[in-house]
Amino acid sequence: MTSKVVQYRRYGGPEVLELVDREDPTPGPGQVRLAVRAAAVNPLDWKLRGGAMASGDAPGAPQVPGYDVAGTVDALGEGVTAFAVGDEVVGKATGGGYAEEAVADVRALVRKPAEVGWETAAALPVVATTAYRALALLGLGEGDHTGTTIVIDGASGAVGVVAVQLAVARGATVIGSAGEAHQDEVRALGATPVVYGEGLADRVRAVAPDGVDLGFDTSGYGGLRDLVALTGSPEKAITIADYAGAQELGVTFTSGGDPDDESRALAEALGLLAEGRLRAPTVVTYPLAEAGRAQDDNRTRRVAGKLVLLP
Numbered sequence: 181m182t183s184k185v186v187q188y189r190r191y192g193g194p195e196v197l198e199l200v201d202r203e204d205p206t207p208g209p210g211q212v213r214l215a216v217r218a219a220a221v222n223p224l225d226w227k228l229r230g231g232a233m234a235s236g237d238a239p240g241a242p243q244v245p246g247y248d249v250a251g252t253v254d255a256l257g258e259g260v261t262a263f264a265v266g267d268e269v270v271g272k273a274t275g276g277g278y279a280e281e282a283v284a285d286v287r288a289l290v291r292k293p294a295e296v297g298w299e300t301a302a303a304l305p306v307v308a309t310t311a312y313r314a315l316a317l318l319g320l321g322e323g324d325h326t327g328t329t330i331v332i333d334g335a336s337g338a339v340g341v342v343a344v345q346l347a348v349a350r351g352a353t354v355i356g357s358a359g360e361a362h363q364d365e366v367r368a369l370g371a372t373p374v375v376y377g378e379g380l381a382d383r384v385r386a387v388a389p390d391g392v393d394l395g396f397d398t399s400g401y402g403g404l405r406d407l408v409a410l411t412g413s414p415e416k417a418i419t420i421a422d423y424a425g426a427q428e429l430g431v432t433f434t435s436g437g438d439p440d441d442e443s444r445a446l447a448e449a450l451g452l453l454a455e456g457r458l459r460a461p462t463v464v465t466y467p468l469a470e471a472g473r474a475q476d477d478n479r480t481r482r483v484a485g486k487l488v489l490l491p
Protein backbone atom coordinates (compact mmCIF):
# COMPACT_ATOMS: atom_id res chain seq x y z
CA MET A 181 0.00 0.00 0.00
CA THR A 182 1.10 3.57 -0.56
CA SER A 183 0.24 6.68 1.40
CA LYS A 184 1.02 10.39 1.38
CA VAL A 185 3.96 11.95 3.16
CA VAL A 186 5.53 15.41 3.31
CA GLN A 187 9.29 15.40 2.68
CA TYR A 188 12.19 17.61 1.67
CA ARG A 189 15.25 16.69 -0.37
CA ARG A 190 17.16 19.94 0.11
CA TYR A 191 17.31 22.55 2.85
CA GLY A 192 15.46 25.80 2.35
CA GLY A 193 12.18 27.66 2.85
CA PRO A 194 8.71 26.12 2.99
CA GLU A 195 8.82 25.65 -0.80
CA VAL A 196 11.20 22.68 -0.40
CA LEU A 197 8.42 20.65 1.20
CA GLU A 198 6.70 18.28 -1.23
CA LEU A 199 3.71 16.00 -0.79
CA VAL A 200 4.53 12.61 -2.32
CA ASP A 201 3.29 9.02 -2.31
CA ARG A 202 5.48 6.35 -0.73
CA GLU A 203 5.24 2.71 0.28
CA ASP A 204 3.77 2.44 3.76
CA PRO A 205 6.64 2.19 6.27
CA THR A 206 7.21 -1.15 8.00
CA PRO A 207 7.56 -1.00 11.80
CA GLY A 208 10.77 -2.55 13.14
CA PRO A 209 11.17 -4.53 16.37
CA GLY A 210 9.65 -2.61 19.28
CA GLN A 211 7.79 -0.27 16.92
CA VAL A 212 4.25 0.15 15.63
CA ARG A 213 2.84 1.87 12.58
CA LEU A 214 0.04 4.40 12.99
CA ALA A 215 -2.63 5.64 10.68
CA VAL A 216 -1.98 9.29 11.59
CA ARG A 217 -5.05 11.33 12.52
CA ALA A 218 -3.17 14.49 13.50
CA ALA A 219 0.49 15.62 13.49
CA ALA A 220 1.73 18.80 15.15
CA VAL A 221 4.26 21.35 13.90
CA ASN A 222 7.16 22.24 16.22
CA PRO A 223 9.74 25.00 15.69
CA LEU A 224 12.44 22.31 15.41
CA ASP A 225 10.73 21.07 12.24
CA TRP A 226 11.33 24.31 10.32
CA LYS A 227 14.76 24.84 11.90
CA LEU A 228 15.87 21.43 10.57
CA ARG A 229 14.19 22.05 7.19
CA GLY A 230 16.07 25.33 6.88
CA GLY A 231 19.39 23.52 7.37
CA ALA A 232 20.32 25.55 10.45
CA MET A 233 21.59 22.43 12.15
CA ALA A 234 23.31 20.80 9.16
CA SER A 235 26.25 21.27 6.85
CA GLY A 236 25.77 21.32 3.08
CA ASP A 237 22.63 22.20 1.18
CA ALA A 238 20.89 18.83 1.19
CA PRO A 239 20.34 15.95 3.60
CA GLY A 240 21.71 12.54 2.59
CA ALA A 241 18.19 11.13 2.08
CA PRO A 242 14.70 12.64 1.86
CA GLN A 243 13.60 13.86 5.28
CA VAL A 244 10.06 13.72 6.66
CA PRO A 245 9.57 16.44 9.30
CA GLY A 246 7.67 16.08 12.54
CA TYR A 247 7.61 14.25 15.82
CA ASP A 248 4.18 14.74 17.41
CA VAL A 249 1.56 12.30 16.17
CA ALA A 250 -1.78 10.88 17.28
CA GLY A 251 -3.39 8.00 15.44
CA THR A 252 -4.59 4.42 15.34
CA VAL A 253 -2.18 1.49 15.46
CA ASP A 254 -2.46 -0.43 12.17
CA ALA A 255 0.65 -2.66 12.19
CA LEU A 256 2.85 -4.17 14.90
CA GLY A 257 6.62 -4.70 14.74
CA GLU A 258 8.30 -7.82 16.10
CA GLY A 259 7.91 -8.36 19.84
CA VAL A 260 5.26 -5.67 20.43
CA THR A 261 2.76 -6.65 23.10
CA ALA A 262 2.02 -3.27 24.71
CA PHE A 263 -0.37 -2.23 21.92
CA ALA A 264 -2.75 -3.97 19.54
CA VAL A 265 -4.04 -3.02 16.10
CA GLY A 266 -6.85 -0.51 16.56
CA ASP A 267 -5.44 1.13 19.72
CA GLU A 268 -5.65 4.93 19.77
CA VAL A 269 -2.24 6.32 20.72
CA VAL A 270 -0.25 9.54 20.90
CA GLY A 271 3.46 10.26 21.12
CA LYS A 272 6.58 10.89 19.08
CA ALA A 273 7.17 9.39 15.65
CA THR A 274 10.50 8.05 14.45
CA GLY A 275 11.39 9.04 10.90
CA GLY A 276 8.80 11.81 10.58
CA GLY A 277 5.22 12.52 11.55
CA TYR A 278 3.97 14.63 8.61
CA ALA A 279 2.44 11.58 6.98
CA GLU A 280 -0.67 9.49 6.58
CA GLU A 281 1.26 6.50 7.96
CA ALA A 282 4.08 6.90 10.52
CA VAL A 283 6.23 4.61 12.64
CA ALA A 284 6.92 5.11 16.35
CA ASP A 285 8.82 3.29 19.07
CA VAL A 286 6.40 1.74 21.54
CA ARG A 287 8.29 3.47 24.40
CA ALA A 288 7.48 6.84 22.82
CA LEU A 289 3.71 6.22 22.75
CA VAL A 290 0.91 6.31 25.28
CA ARG A 291 -2.80 5.64 24.97
CA LYS A 292 -4.99 8.57 23.99
CA PRO A 293 -7.76 9.16 26.54
CA ALA A 294 -11.17 9.01 24.85
CA GLU A 295 -11.99 12.50 26.20
CA VAL A 296 -9.06 14.11 24.36
CA GLY A 297 -9.54 14.81 20.64
CA TRP A 298 -6.97 13.83 18.02
CA GLU A 299 -5.81 17.37 17.33
CA THR A 300 -5.36 18.28 20.97
CA ALA A 301 -3.58 15.00 21.67
CA ALA A 302 -1.14 15.55 18.82
CA ALA A 303 -0.37 19.04 20.12
CA LEU A 304 0.98 17.71 23.38
CA PRO A 305 3.96 15.28 23.20
CA VAL A 306 6.89 17.64 22.57
CA VAL A 307 5.53 20.56 24.58
CA ALA A 308 4.35 18.55 27.59
CA THR A 309 7.47 16.39 27.88
CA THR A 310 9.66 19.48 27.53
CA ALA A 311 7.76 21.50 30.13
CA TYR A 312 7.81 18.61 32.63
CA ARG A 313 11.52 17.95 32.07
CA ALA A 314 12.68 21.55 32.31
CA LEU A 315 10.68 22.26 35.47
CA ALA A 316 12.00 19.07 37.10
CA LEU A 317 15.59 20.03 36.22
CA LEU A 318 14.97 23.43 37.83
CA GLY A 319 13.82 21.72 41.04
CA LEU A 320 10.19 22.62 40.38
CA GLY A 321 8.98 19.05 39.80
CA GLU A 322 5.97 17.34 41.40
CA GLY A 323 5.12 18.65 44.87
CA ASP A 324 4.25 21.87 46.61
CA HIS A 325 6.41 24.83 45.61
CA THR A 326 4.54 27.54 47.44
CA GLY A 327 6.98 30.38 48.11
CA THR A 328 8.97 29.86 44.89
CA THR A 329 8.83 32.57 42.24
CA ILE A 330 9.67 31.62 38.64
CA VAL A 331 9.93 33.71 35.49
CA ILE A 332 8.89 31.91 32.30
CA ASP A 333 10.15 33.79 29.23
CA GLY A 334 7.85 32.94 26.32
CA ALA A 335 4.82 32.11 28.47
CA SER A 336 2.46 32.48 25.50
CA GLY A 337 4.23 29.81 23.42
CA ALA A 338 3.19 26.19 23.23
CA VAL A 339 5.78 25.01 25.77
CA GLY A 340 5.24 28.13 27.87
CA VAL A 341 1.48 27.64 28.16
CA VAL A 342 1.96 24.16 29.62
CA ALA A 343 4.91 25.16 31.83
CA VAL A 344 3.00 28.10 33.33
CA GLN A 345 0.06 25.89 34.27
CA LEU A 346 2.23 23.17 35.81
CA ALA A 347 4.19 25.71 37.86
CA VAL A 348 0.99 27.42 39.03
CA ALA A 349 -0.58 24.05 39.93
CA ARG A 350 2.54 23.26 42.00
CA GLY A 351 2.01 26.41 44.05
CA ALA A 352 4.69 28.63 42.50
CA THR A 353 4.25 32.32 41.81
CA VAL A 354 4.72 32.67 38.06
CA ILE A 355 5.71 35.72 36.04
CA GLY A 356 5.28 35.04 32.34
CA SER A 357 6.62 37.09 29.45
CA ALA A 358 4.75 37.42 26.16
CA GLY A 359 4.14 39.86 23.33
CA GLU A 360 1.73 42.75 23.86
CA ALA A 361 -1.04 40.79 22.15
CA HIS A 362 -0.81 37.83 24.53
CA GLN A 363 -0.68 39.47 27.97
CA ASP A 364 -4.29 38.58 28.81
CA GLU A 365 -3.78 34.93 27.84
CA VAL A 366 -0.84 34.66 30.21
CA ARG A 367 -2.87 36.25 33.02
CA ALA A 368 -5.72 33.79 32.38
CA LEU A 369 -3.29 30.91 33.03
CA GLY A 370 -2.60 32.23 36.53
CA ALA A 371 0.66 34.10 35.88
CA THR A 372 1.55 37.79 36.13
CA PRO A 373 2.26 38.90 32.54
CA VAL A 374 5.13 41.14 31.47
CA VAL A 375 6.23 42.11 27.96
CA TYR A 376 9.33 40.26 26.72
CA GLY A 377 12.40 41.83 25.14
CA GLU A 378 14.87 44.50 26.19
CA GLY A 379 14.29 45.70 29.74
CA LEU A 380 12.69 42.40 30.79
CA ALA A 381 14.61 42.28 34.09
CA ASP A 382 13.36 45.73 35.15
CA ARG A 383 9.76 44.89 34.28
CA VAL A 384 10.01 41.64 36.27
CA ARG A 385 11.54 43.41 39.30
CA ALA A 386 8.62 45.84 39.25
CA VAL A 387 6.12 42.99 39.72
CA ALA A 388 8.35 40.79 41.93
CA PRO A 389 9.77 43.11 44.59
CA ASP A 390 10.75 40.12 46.78
CA GLY A 391 12.94 38.64 44.07
CA VAL A 392 12.93 35.72 41.66
CA ASP A 393 14.11 32.20 42.44
CA LEU A 394 14.06 30.46 39.04
CA GLY A 395 14.04 31.33 35.34
CA PHE A 396 12.88 29.23 32.36
CA ASP A 397 13.73 30.50 28.87
CA THR A 398 11.28 28.76 26.55
CA SER A 399 11.73 31.08 23.59
CA GLY A 400 15.45 31.54 22.93
CA TYR A 401 15.15 35.19 21.95
CA GLY A 402 17.88 36.47 24.25
CA GLY A 403 16.10 36.73 27.60
CA LEU A 404 18.46 34.24 29.25
CA ARG A 405 20.91 36.91 30.45
CA ASP A 406 18.05 38.69 32.24
CA LEU A 407 16.96 35.43 33.86
CA VAL A 408 20.47 34.86 35.22
CA ALA A 409 20.59 38.45 36.49
CA LEU A 410 17.18 38.08 38.17
CA THR A 411 17.92 34.74 39.86
CA GLY A 412 21.53 35.61 40.67
CA SER A 413 22.94 32.33 39.36
CA PRO A 414 23.19 30.41 36.07
CA GLU A 415 22.21 27.31 38.02
CA LYS A 416 18.80 28.80 38.75
CA ALA A 417 17.96 29.20 35.07
CA ILE A 418 17.38 26.81 32.19
CA THR A 419 16.79 27.13 28.45
CA ILE A 420 15.34 24.89 25.77
CA ALA A 421 16.00 27.23 22.88
CA ASP A 422 19.20 29.29 23.33
CA TYR A 423 22.12 26.91 22.96
CA ALA A 424 24.73 29.64 22.41
CA GLY A 425 23.45 31.68 25.35
CA ALA A 426 23.55 28.63 27.59
CA GLN A 427 27.19 27.96 26.65
CA GLU A 428 28.15 31.57 27.23
CA LEU A 429 26.36 31.97 30.54
CA GLY A 430 26.89 28.49 32.01
CA VAL A 431 23.18 27.72 31.97
CA THR A 432 21.75 24.23 31.38
CA PHE A 433 20.36 23.67 27.88
CA THR A 434 18.00 20.70 27.94
CA SER A 435 16.93 18.72 24.89
CA GLY A 436 15.36 15.28 25.07
CA GLY A 437 15.07 13.04 28.08
CA ASP A 438 14.70 9.45 29.17
CA PRO A 439 11.91 7.90 27.02
CA ASP A 440 10.15 6.37 30.02
CA ASP A 441 10.16 9.69 31.91
CA GLU A 442 8.84 11.38 28.76
CA SER A 443 6.01 8.87 28.37
CA ARG A 444 5.07 9.22 32.04
CA ALA A 445 4.95 13.01 31.64
CA LEU A 446 2.85 12.76 28.48
CA ALA A 447 0.42 10.30 30.07
CA GLU A 448 0.05 12.57 33.09
CA ALA A 449 -0.53 15.66 30.95
CA LEU A 450 -3.15 13.82 28.88
CA GLY A 451 -4.83 12.71 32.11
CA LEU A 452 -4.92 16.28 33.44
CA LEU A 453 -6.32 17.44 30.11
CA ALA A 454 -9.01 14.75 30.15
CA GLU A 455 -10.00 15.85 33.67
CA GLY A 456 -10.11 19.50 32.63
CA ARG A 457 -7.21 20.40 34.97
CA LEU A 458 -4.86 21.46 32.15
CA ARG A 459 -5.62 23.68 29.18
CA ALA A 460 -3.90 22.65 25.96
CA PRO A 461 -2.39 25.37 23.78
CA THR A 462 -4.96 26.64 21.29
CA VAL A 463 -4.95 24.36 18.25
CA VAL A 464 -5.16 25.61 14.65
CA THR A 465 -5.44 22.95 11.95
CA TYR A 466 -4.10 22.75 8.39
CA PRO A 467 -4.41 20.06 5.71
CA LEU A 468 -1.27 17.91 5.47
CA ALA A 469 -0.68 19.33 1.99
CA GLU A 470 -0.26 22.81 3.55
CA ALA A 471 2.57 21.83 5.87
CA GLY A 472 4.78 24.58 4.44
CA ARG A 473 2.24 27.28 5.22
CA ALA A 474 1.79 25.89 8.74
CA GLN A 475 5.55 25.84 9.37
CA ASP A 476 5.90 29.41 8.16
CA ASP A 477 2.93 30.59 10.21
CA ASN A 478 4.66 29.12 13.27
CA ARG A 479 8.09 30.53 12.40
CA THR A 480 6.74 34.06 11.97
CA ARG A 481 4.18 33.64 14.79
CA ARG A 482 1.61 34.93 12.28
CA VAL A 483 -0.60 32.28 13.82
CA ALA A 484 -0.16 31.65 17.55
CA GLY A 485 -1.03 28.39 19.26
CA LYS A 486 -0.19 24.86 18.26
CA LEU A 487 -0.44 24.26 14.53
CA VAL A 488 -1.66 20.77 13.68
CA LEU A 489 -1.69 18.98 10.31
CA LEU A 490 -4.60 16.74 9.35
CA PRO A 491 -3.77 13.96 6.85
Ligand SMILES: NC(=O)c1ccc[n+]([C@@H]2O[C@H](COP(=O)([O-])OP(=O)(O)OC[C@H]3O[C@@H](n4cnc5c(N)ncnc54)[C@H](OP(=O)(O)O)[C@@H]3O)[C@@H](O)[C@H]2O)c1
Nearest residue numbers: 223224334336337338339358359362376399401420421435
Ligand atom coordinates in the same frame (compact mmCIF):
# COMPACT_ATOMS: atom_id res chain seq x y z
N1 LIG B 1 15.07 21.69 23.75
C1 LIG B 1 13.89 21.11 23.66
O1 LIG B 1 13.70 19.98 24.13
C2 LIG B 1 12.77 21.85 23.00
C3 LIG B 1 11.48 21.31 22.98
C4 LIG B 1 10.44 22.06 22.43
C5 LIG B 1 10.71 23.32 21.90
N2 LIG B 1 11.97 23.78 21.89
C6 LIG B 1 12.28 25.12 21.36
O2 LIG B 1 11.65 26.05 22.23
C7 LIG B 1 11.22 27.19 21.50
C8 LIG B 1 9.73 27.42 21.77
O3 LIG B 1 8.96 26.34 21.28
P1 LIG B 1 7.36 26.48 21.25
O4 LIG B 1 6.83 25.28 20.57
O5 LIG B 1 6.85 26.85 22.59
O6 LIG B 1 7.24 27.74 20.25
P2 LIG B 1 6.01 28.71 19.93
O7 LIG B 1 4.73 28.07 20.36
O8 LIG B 1 6.16 29.11 18.53
O9 LIG B 1 6.24 29.97 20.93
C9 LIG B 1 7.25 30.90 20.73
C10 LIG B 1 7.30 31.82 21.94
O10 LIG B 1 8.34 32.79 21.75
C11 LIG B 1 7.82 34.06 22.09
N3 LIG B 1 8.60 35.13 21.50
C12 LIG B 1 8.54 35.63 20.23
N4 LIG B 1 9.41 36.65 20.12
C13 LIG B 1 10.03 36.79 21.33
C14 LIG B 1 11.01 37.66 21.85
N5 LIG B 1 11.57 38.60 21.10
N6 LIG B 1 11.41 37.50 23.15
C15 LIG B 1 10.88 36.53 23.93
N7 LIG B 1 9.92 35.67 23.49
C16 LIG B 1 9.52 35.81 22.20
C17 LIG B 1 6.39 34.00 21.63
O11 LIG B 1 5.64 35.05 22.22
P3 LIG B 1 4.41 35.83 21.48
O12 LIG B 1 3.69 34.83 20.62
O13 LIG B 1 3.59 36.34 22.61
O14 LIG B 1 5.03 36.89 20.64
C18 LIG B 1 6.02 32.63 22.16
O15 LIG B 1 5.76 32.72 23.54
C19 LIG B 1 11.56 26.91 20.04
O16 LIG B 1 12.79 27.53 19.74
C20 LIG B 1 11.71 25.39 19.98
O17 LIG B 1 12.58 24.96 18.95
C21 LIG B 1 13.01 23.08 22.43
